[in-house]
Amino acid sequence: MGVGFQIMYSALICYLSISMGIFFAWPSVTVQIFKSNSTPLHRPMSDAEISLFGSLSSIGAVVGTIIAGALFDVIGRKACAVLAAMSYVISWGLIATVTQVEVILLAVFIAGLGSSAMLIVRLFVSEICQESIRGSMTTGSLLFCSLGILLSYALGGWTSYRTMLYTFLAIAIVGVFLTGILRESPTFLMKKGRVEEAARSIAFYRHAAIDSKEVLHEMDNLRRAFNPDLIGDNTNPEEVALKPENEEKQQVREKIxxxxxxxxxxxxxxxxxxxxxxxxxxxxxxxxxxxxxxxxxxxxxxxxxxxxxxxxxxxxxxxxxxxxxxxxxxxxxxxxxxxxxxxxxxxxxxxxxxxxxxxxxxxxxxxxxxxxxxxxxxxxxxxxxxxxxxxxxxxxxxxxxxxxxxxxxxxxxxxxxxxxxxxxxxxxxxxxxxxxxxxxxxxxxxxxxxxxxxxxxxxxxxxxxxxxxx
Incomplete structure (x- = not known):
């Protein structure tokens, strides 16, 4: 049962990649409309604006990834995921309600900020899944991103412009709620010294009791990850960590x-x-x-x-x-x-x-x-x-x-x-x-x-x- 719940929660995290895939492919289905005389915008886009329309999301992704990398260890993985999901809601909300070309380009940049999901999803999934399924679960972001690209192509080709926008907005809103269901990564909690919360997080994702062997084993793995000097099959980890030479090694490692x-x-x-x-x-x-x-x-x-x-x-x-x-x-x-x-x-x-x-x-x-x-x-x-x-x-x-x-x-x-x-x-x-x-x-x-x-x-x-x- 624990593996099944990990797969389910990984899917909830990877859902964020659907919005990323949708927006990545969206210019493909709208670029001809936006530069035509029958554009739904207040005027057709120029050639320079068309180039920005297709590329601004990449600049937003660069900025968003920098921000996410800075905030990972400050506000946590879950909060970063929620912020990324919110960027898509804001972006689609602007596109659905405003027709100014400049606002559309701004919305594309804001959606690009959410493309930090490429980093957030992989890190989050790798920290909540056990080793036996970790590799396959991290590829889930690629699967969901590809599903988003498929949705973008299909809805853009077979539905009206407004129907497409409202559908994408609804998908983005669902993403905010799904990320809100999740608990914080046990790795982040352990890094912040919140040991009991880390144990509860592991128990949540493993669907196990907090004092079960599985949870205790994962907690021991986390302690070893944060203090690699805790090694040896027959040595108590706490005793090894208290040895002066190990303290010195840890201090040296932290300074590099x-x-x-x-x-x-x-x-x-x-x-x-x-x-x-x-x-x-x-x-x-x-x-x-x-x-x-x-x-x-x-x-x-x-x-x-x-x-x-x-x-x-x-x-x-x-x-x-x-x-x-x-x-x-x-x-x-x-x-x-x-x-x-x-x-x-x-x-x-x-x-x-x-x-x-x-x-x-x-x-x-x-x-x-x-x-x-x-x-x-x-x-x-x-x-x-x-x-x-x-x-x-x-x-x-x-x-x-x-x-x-x-x-x-x-x-x-x-x-x-x-x-x-x-x-x-x-x-x-x-x-x-x-x-x-x-x-x-x-x-x-x-x-x-x-x-x-x-x-x-x-x-x-x-x-x-x-x-x-x-």
Missing amino acids: SFWKFMRKSYPTRRALFVTLSLVALGTFQGFTVLQVYAKPLFDEAVPNMSSTVCSIIQALITLAVALMSGTLSDLSGRRPLLIYSSIAAAVCCIALGTQIQFHWAPHWVTALFMYLFSVCYTFGAGTIPYVLVTDVFLPEIKSFVSTLVIEWSWATCFILLFMFNPLVIWFGLGPVFYIFAGLCVATAVFTFFLLPETKGLPVDVVQGLFSRKR
Whole structure:
């Protein structure tokens, strides 16, 4: 029963990702409406405003993730989740009641603040679930985000503008209530010294008595996590913690900041450079554009097929591939999977560019290559750079690096989305895919020369691989 309740509460947390997915894909179904003369806004959006409309949420996500990272250990995980859910309510409320273009852009930025859910949900779930299901439950955020993207495509294509807005507002309001049901993370409570509340939180999420063996075992694990010197099978943890040498070690550990750690550790600096570079190269492969502008892209590239149906099929394929990508990276290895998937993605981009520019095959071939590109990207550049965070960084800095990587991901998304429309205007849609193909090749080359294989290796061995000059 305890596992079932953990799955249920994880789903309540991951529900927040539905609103994130909805808003991420929303420009796809409204961008053509907002720049037309029949727009529901007080005037059509200009080309610059269209670029901001598709990209401002990424800037909001950068700011929101910084705020969430600062507030995690101040107000707690639950309060951060509620604030993220509220940002979507405010955003959809503004969009549903105001028609000013400037207010719509402000609402997009506010919704972007809620995209800190990408960090909040994963951290919250990892802290309430037991180890046997923790990995699978943290992927729930991806599942619910993909469901949000599907809802955005479906409602945007098959319902009226007002019906779509009020439905999305209702979904956001439900998210606030669901996050309110949750209890605070036991990790946060233990960090604040609220030991009894932490035990009650564990009992709540495990659906067990507060004095049960399961709760006591989890409490012992938390104590060990906050004091790694509590080790040994036959030693009482409290006795070990009182030893002077352990106190001294703990004090030394607390004095080492992230920046001092980075200055002293060449392997960590190099691993961070490689990871951030792969995140940027992966983003610039162009899949984000395919998600945010799916409907207008399918309208232009596949005019004789329903863009709504094409978008939904693409979202379903991405969801299915994402569920398999983690397992495949464990079977084949991170390095070869990223190299070969990036090369395959480059081939798909070249085929897409030539097909859009020269129309050498039927229109359904364009959709086919878009789907194949989605598969290649999700297996490789869409997954591997984020898996590396868990592989290559020591526990002392892993949480900080996770926040930094997500920040960098949103920043590169903003750059890509803001530049996409000007690039299409300057070069045309087909040649833009040639640029994406070049970046896919650059990802494969960079990976070949600078990324060692990390599959199945302990972090100390991985650090040793990054200490070698390549």
